[in-house]
Amino acid sequence: MPTPESIGEPLIHARGLTKKFGDFTAVDAVDFDVAAGEAFGFLGPNGAGKTSTMRMIGAVSPRTGGELTVLGADPDQAGPRIRARLGVVPQSDTLDTELTVLENLIIYGRYFDISYAEARRRATELLEFVQLNDRAKDLVEPLSGGMKRRLTIARSLINEPELLLLDEPTTGLDPQARHLVWDRLYRLKQRGTTLVLTTHYMDEAEQLCDRLVVMDKAKIVAEGSPRALIEKYATREVLELRFPVGVQETLDGKLDGLGDRVEHLPDRVLVYATDGEAAATAVHERGLQPETILVRRSSLEDVFLRLTGRTLVE
Amino acid sequence: MSVVAGVRSAGLRIPGVRKLEHSLLVYRRIWRGTFFGTLVSPVLYLSAMGVALGSLVPTMTTFGGVPYLVFLAPGLLAAQAMQTAAQESSWPLFAGFKWNKTFEAMIGTPQGVRDIVLGHLYWLVVRVGLVTGVFLLVAFLFGAVNSPTVILAWPAAILTGVAFGMPMAAWTASRKTEQSFAFVFRFIITPLFLFSGTFFPIEQLPEAVRAFAWLTPLFHGVSLTRSLAIGHDLNLLTLAIHALVLIAVATVGTLIAFRTFKKRLVV
Numbered sequence: 001m002p003t004p005e006s007i008g009e010p011l012i013h014a015r016g017l018t019k020k021f022g023d024f025t026a027v028d029a030v031d032f033d034v035a036a037g038e039a040f041g042f043l044g045p046n047g048a049g050k051t052s053t054m055r056m057i058g059a060v061s062p063r064t065g066g067e068l069t070v071l072g073a074d075p076d077q078a079g080p081r082i083r084a085r086l087g088v089v090p091q092s093d094t095l096d097t098e099l100t101v102l103e104n105l106i107i108y109g110r111y112f113d114i115s116y117a118e119a120r121r122r123a124t125e126l127l128e129f130v131q132l133n134d135r136a137k138d139l140v141e142p143l144s145g146g147m148k149r150r151l152t153i154a155r156s157l158i159n160e161p162e163l164l165l166l167d168e169p170t171t172g173l174d175p176q177a178r179h180l181v182w183d184r185l186y187r188l189k190q191r192g193t194t195l196v197l198t199t200h201y202m203d204e205a206e207q208l209c210d211r212l213v214v215m216d217k218a219k220i221v222a223e224g225s226p227r228a229l230i231e232k233y234a235t236r237e238v239l240e241l242r243f244p245v246g247v248q249e250t251l252d253g254k255l256d257g258l259g260d261r262v263e264h265l266p267d268r269v270l271v272y273a274t275d276g277e278a279a280a281t282a283v284h285e286r287g288l289q290p291e292t293i294l295v296r297r298s299s300l301e302d303v304f305l306r307l308t309g310r311t312l313v314e
Numbered sequence: 315m316s317v318v319a320g321v322r323s324a325g326l327r328i329p330g331v332r333k334l335e336h337s338l339l340v341y342r343r344i345w346r347g348t349f350f351g352t353l354v355s356p357v358l359y360l361s362a363m364g365v366a367l368g369s370l371v372p373t374m375t376t377f378g379g380v381p382y383l384v385f386l387a388p389g390l391l392a393a394q395a396m397q398t399a400a401q402e403s404s405w406p407l408f409a410g411f412k413w414n415k416t417f418e419a420m421i422g423t424p425q426g427v428r429d430i431v432l433g434h435l436y437w438l439v440v441r442v443g444l445v446t447g448v449f450l451l452v453a454f455l456f457g458a459v460n461s462p463t464v465i466l467a468w469p470a471a472i473l474t475g476v477a478f479g480m481p482m483a484a485w486t487a488s489r490k491t492e493q494s495f496a497f498v499f500r501f502i503i504t505p506l507f508l509f510s511g512t513f514f515p516i517e518q519l520p521e522a523v524r525a526f527a528w529l530t531p532l533f534h535g536v537s538l539t540r541s542l543a544i545g546h547d548l549n550l551l552t553l554a555i556h557a558l559v560l561i562a563v564a565t566v567g568t569l570i571a572f573r574t575f576k577k578r579l580v581v
Binding site: 080083084092108 | 327332336339340343414416419420421423424425426581
């Protein structure tokens with residue numbers, strides 16, 4: 001992990017960053033740094049404080065406490081100046097349904113004081129980038145969820161931002177649409193745009209993030225690269241067992257000692273083991289007959305489960 | 315970035331102009347739907363109330379010594395300014411907060427709450443200006459206006475609209491649902507329309523109600539607009555009082571809007 005010192009000023013610097021809504025603490029004294037060129041993720045379930053954190057970084061939500069520097073400035077003091085250099089993809093698309101695809105991009109460019117001619121030029125380019133050029137003259141309303149998401153991403157790029165904030169970029173999209181979004185984000189990263197994203201999809205975090213923090217109940221519970229987190233908090237492989245209805249409750253202790261750790265979920269049992277196949281053989285040797293049996297590589301989902309005792313998408 | 319910086323430094327940044335551009339862009343898409351009402355409503359009101367009903371009403375000193383049509387037209391003008399502004403500050407504005415979330419998108423850019431509030435004010439001026447402009451043209455064709463000072467009745471009507479539109483906008487920003495808008499129109503806007511001097515002088519009202527009418531901005535809007543439209547015996551002091559009341563209400567509404575918009579958007 002590159003330390004801030006080794007690469008100069010971090011683009012985002014947060015210490016003890018806190019957000020409260022009345023008595024409710026949405027973000028509880030979190031520390032993190034994001035370096036230029038990084039793809040940095042906030043992974044966590046709904047309500048973990050990811051969106052509140054993103055809105056504070058986006059200089060639209062004042063912090064309750066702690067330190068925060070974005071692009072070298074304090075969002076409380078330099079909001080418009082910071083926002084001029086940010087791209088924002090909010091959780092809901094916030095597109096203008098009364099306007100066409102192209103108009104949505106042009107008027108958004110105007111908010112950054114970009115001339116009409118230049119906004120139109122960039123909009124056309126961006127529609128090509130997100131593969132929506134053939135829909136330029138269409139109204140936004142009939143577009144599919146995936147298209148609207150791509151349009152929102154295109155819109156966030158109109159000011160050529162140094163830092164792109166994406167709040168759950170692919171939530172609600174079908175797998176094909178998700179892969180297209182991922183591909184575009186990957187290309188942006190290749191061009192040097194710093195990405196900060198939130199997600200509750202572990203595969204998204206694994207695909208896109210160089211480094212991430214796991215958030216749960218307003219706090220950061222772990223930090224590192226996806227690989228490092230998996231190595232630290234999970235075993236190499238996981239054995240997933242599904243038992244016929246009613247059987248799982250009667251297992252008491254029959255799986256003990258298999259692998260490093262056994263996790264009982266409502267619908268299945270996870271056995272964490274370096275060698276999943278060996279653990280599967282052992283299950284059969286103990287005379288147990290699961291309905292299905294699956295050996296897979298461990299993922300961030302397992303890390304999250306380990307850290308919080310809960311699954312990411314509940 | 316250099317392009318953005320270059321463009322930005324090139325011009326003076328006037329707060330709210332981008333939001334106005336947004337409203338105009340949306341209006342360019344939907345104006346056809348609104349234009350029919352803009353044109354037809356004055357024709358209907360002026361022919362039914364002004365010409366048909368007016369032919370039964372003798373020219374009386376109560377109506378300032380002018381035919382009823384001439385008395386009525388500026389009252390309707392001010393009332394339409396009020397209704398248009400209240401309308402623009404209700405559902406369409408609420409959509410920006412809740413349904414389209416246009417304002418959420420806007421504050422993610424260098425635009426801020428001040429831009430959104432002022433942009434809405436500019437938009438009210440444009441939209442009410444358009445509606446009342448068409449109204450005046452129709453009224454002129456009906457022979458309902460003939461004094462040269464009527465040209466001043468136009469800004470007076472726009473001011474009346476803003477005096478309703480900005481307090482209404484401030485209130486709309488504080489709403490969680492759209493349910494109370496119908497209530498406002500039914501129990502505030504419509505009674506004002508009927509009893510603030512639009513159709514008859516408020517001197518016809520019982521004493522107690524008359525005092526109440528004095529407190530409503532529409533009364534001042536109607537009085538100002540009517541005096542300027544008829545153009546007889548202009549009393550500058552009275553005109554100034556009416557105008558100042560409207561300016562005061564519009565200003566207070568705008569100041570409250572800064573607060574309620576901020577409370578809604580910056581959390």
